[in-house]
Amino acid sequence: MIKLKHILGGIAALSVAGVALAAGADLGQATKQATNWTAIVMFGIFVAITLWITKWAAGKTKTAADFYTAGGGITGFQNGLAIAGDYMSAASFLGISGLVFGSGFDGLIFSIGWLVGWPVITFLMAERLRNLGKFTFADVAGYRFDPGPIRTFAACGSLVVVAFYLIAQMVGAGQLIKLLFGLDYIVAVSMVGAIMMVYVLFGGMTATTWVQIIKAVMLLTGATFMALAVLFQFGFSPEALFSRAVEVHSKKDAIMGPGALINDPISAISVGMALMFGTAGLPHILMRFFTVPSAKEARKSVGWATTWIGYFYILTFIIGFGAITNLIPNPADYFVNGEVSKGLNGGGNMAAVHLAKAVGGDLFMGFISAVAFATILAVVAGLTLSGASAVSHDLYASVWRRGNVDSATELRVSKITTVCLGIFAVLLGIVFEKENVAFMVMLAFAVACSANFPVLFMSVLWKDCTTRGAVAGGTVGLVSSVALTIMSPAVWEVSLGNAKGSALYPYASSAIFSMTAAFIVIYLVSKLDNSAQAKKERAAFPAQLIRSETGVGSSSASGH
């Protein structure tokens, strides 16, 4: 059980460094379990249904607009579920409930961080994205700017975020499947890559959206059932649940208060900034706002998404406590060698899966395992689609061909890119198998909040912003966030194995410095930019403002 120790040791090390907040997508190294046929059959049914939907969607995916945005015909409610499906990863389900199982209260701090980005998108971004954008967030950021530099920058920002997020998901998928289904790592990663490619390649955004909706409904239903089953055991009294948990947990009353998750305030604020503003810079999330027909529907989508995601995090907290009260009193069934001190069979992240068995038997456990796998598929499909659109719409059609390209050619380039990204994701998943990828989702958030978000925010809301300012500031944000993250303890010490205390950058996230730097550089360079192009761009602001605030012109321009 060396690997198990590795997981527990890793979690402990992360908590001490205050970076457990960042461990979202990491499922750690997992031990292969016995082949779980119930789960495989359930998952097979899910794949069969989604492939049938993909076949239906393929018939509707004829133009580039269908491929990128499902023709703009998704309703606010559907899109809200799809966004939730895009955002609630297997790691947040298994990881947060595992964290609650291990240390109680700390899991709650963790989940709050993952929700607070949504109001920011609602208040500042959702409607403007819909009114200005067509297929990618570069359409919005570059609305009045010189398309060459701004789109090249935006495509880089998107691809960096997508790549890191994708690696974390693929490695998580491999470990999870090894754990849940008892399949080999390479088989698992290749399967995820292949199925995801079929969804995106043939069904485009329509298929991806429905995969995400189905997954969101399955995950919410499964989690609701588990939380209700737990609350039912305690007569729906949280106090009774907590008091039983404190009675059986080895940390006793300590699980009711904050542990070692946050110790230094700068890391706490920095991680908080990355989560709060990073969400508004994730390309696969931003892209979902172009699938609805109007600003009103865009607002509804984000309202629903926030509701489902918040509800889900409340459920994971109850599930974590339910795992404490249901699993610890039965060590023989769920723990290594029947000893609680040796940890759960399969590692701490298995808390929710074991709880599923405890409250619903093998069949329900199979369902939950299948949901966890479906979750990964839905997330990687969304990521791949946004990566493909950055390459085909921004780099190929807008920069390289300067917009002189027909929809069919653009669509073909998107599909070729999808295949490339799929293969790339599988290869990276294999390369990073043994690595600790906990930092990668945090890095994706750091880049999103330091490069994509400032550029988007300033270009839409600040009249004096220019191409040069946006590209310079965004680049500073991109480079500094990557550099500082590599120099931070989570990467420098935990992943790269350097001595403890040798990290040059002592905090858990780069956001507090890199995001600030991006805003300052955008401001200064734009202010100093007196070129003719800059004057033209400033003069175009009032028209952009009218479109972003009222939507006049957006329906005809986006061709829905």
Next chain:
Amino acid sequence: MKDEDIVARIQKNPKFLKFVSTRNNYSIIMTLAMMVVYFGYILLVAFNKQFLATKISAGAVTSIGIPLGVGVLVFTIVLTAIYVRRANTEFDAMKDEIVKEASK
């Protein structure tokens, strides 16, 4: 009527600037409210762990941190819902009126 003409007319309408500033102020206040609540909670975790671990009443197991934390989650959902509702009714009505005036 062409979109460009509508845009030109909206630009001249003083109601438009008033509408933009009303809604932007509202967005900013809501964003600040979210930041105060979230960063307030995080700083409480960083600086006053004892307070969050205090029991809600004598003899109870539940600590103050739990209802507060769940409260932040609920607050986030409610704040978003309030904004969406106001924007989809009041602000959209203001916007529609401005666009309608410009399209005449």
